[in-house]
Amino acid sequence: MAGNAVPRPTILITNDDGIDASGLQALVRVLVSTDLYSVLVCAPDSEKSAVSHSITWRHPVAVKSVDIIGTTAYAVSGTPADCTSLGISKALFPSIPDLVISGINKGSNCGYHIVYSGTVAGAREAFFNGVPSISMSYDWVEGKSNVEDYVLGAEACLPLINGLVGDIKNKCYPTGCFLNIDLPTDIVNHKGYKMTKQGKSNFSMGWRKVSSEIEGYNIQSNMSTDLDASLSSESNELTTKQGHVLFEREATKYVIDDEDVDILSLHEGYINVTPLCGQSPAAVELQDFFKDWLLNVSEKSSPSTL
Structure with missing residues (x-):
């Protein structure tokens, strides 16, 4: 490295559709073309959709070097969470990435789909380990969508990615969440970014x-x-x-419920930005209910009442 040049931020890409998937390939091409980042890829060697946050525990995973222009890339026999864990462990790459992006997934991830999603799990695994992360999904519709939409989606998200990396560099990015981004079907005519919350769809x-x-x-x-x-x-x-x-x-x-703000916003044509965390605490009123319930059950089952 010449002189005192500052190293470029590093972004690790994973997904659940597999390393050859068009969404991942488009995201990588867009990031590489900016010449702003060092891009790493660690993704499943085949489709792992809807595996949620499952991990490989009882046997090794196989890792193979893959040629993706402008990157250092590996295909892994494990799940998206495995890929992220391996990619940020320093066992495969020499350093921990500044940001992990999981996607771009073929199909939206709103509401309860977030629970099933391997794409979201790839970002969540990074969050669990203190690494900032984003999951990205595109609302693919057969007959309307085409692979070029992934490129348009990645380009539309560049301001978000650049802003996030800047916040990470300046140490002002909040560490208590990660971001889930959903891209509308008509991405070329999207209505802009909209902050949403996870619904129940x-x-x-x-x-x-x-x-x-x-x-x-x-x-x-x-x-x-x-x-x-x-x-x-x-x-x-x-x-x-x-x-x-x-x-x-x-x-x-x-x-779809009236309170499903993420899926409704997506269908209105917005690019959803939904902060997520690793826990799903019950609402305060439910906590209060079960506090009283547990007290009543305990009293009824005490030795003096048997």
């Missing part, structure tokens, strides 16, 4: 039996909102040679 999920005649069918639930219509439920042959009966999740309806 969610798919009402059911189950259906599916055909067992699909060779190599992986018996795992797929929480993607883009449901696979190729699995036919018309077959009467529902039992596999191993004796398994196959069931698949299906969304019956999408439930």
